[in-house]
Amino acid sequence: METVYVEDQIDQIAEKILSSVTDKTILFYGPMGAGKTTLIKALLKALGGAQQGSSPTFGIVNEYSTEGGKLLAYHFDFYRLEHEYEALDIGLEEYLSQDTWIFIEWPEKAASFLPPGAVALHIKIIDENTRKITL
Numbered sequence: 001m002e003t004v005y006v007e008d009q010i011d012q013i014a015e016k017i018l019s020s021v022t023d024k025t026i027l028f029y030g031p032m033g034a035g036k037t038t039l040i041k042a043l044l045k046a047l048g049g050a051q052q053g054s055s056p057t058f059g060i061v062n063e064y065s066t067e068g069g070k071l072l073a074y075h076f077d078f079y080r081l082e083h084e085y086e087a088l089d090i091g092l093e094e095y096l097s098q099d100t101w102i103f104i105e106w107p108e109k110a111a112s113f114l115p116p117g118a119v120a121l122h123i124k125i126i127d128e129n130t131r132k133i134t135l
Helices: 007-020 036-046 085-089 092-096 107-113
Strands: 002-006 025-029 061-065 071-077 101-105 119-125 130-134
Touching: 002 007, 007 036, 025 036, 025 107, 036 071, 036 101, 036 119, 071 092, 085 092, 085 107, 092 107, 101 107
Parallel strands: 025 101, 025 119, 071 101
Antiparallel strands: 002 130, 061 071, 119 130
16 A cells, blocks of 8 residues: 555545555554654544553553543654663563553664554654655
8 A cells, every 4th residue: 555645634645554554564664754653543443442642761661541441552662772682671571461552763773673564554654744655
């Protein structure tokens, strides 16, 4: 799947992504400011998340639930990792063993530990308001 979109189309793009992926683990590749967190927020909303998504840059991982309190997703931001083994220190293997959505920003920082079936999503900045995603 390859799609070009502007931010006001993000909810429709999120629905399209969710109907296209073959795995609940999605790896988000793209430069700083590409809109990875914004897209993850839209995905959480489309999945029925009770909380507004935010970047877990300082905590590395955020946990999200449905309105009913059921675990919905984990959102990792590995930007600050200096060595990929730090991902193991936060319990990445345990998170990945759960049957829930997992969204990982900057996955290249922990490449050795990513599940083989994970879906790679690449975001390219076209201009200030336009992005291109490739699954």
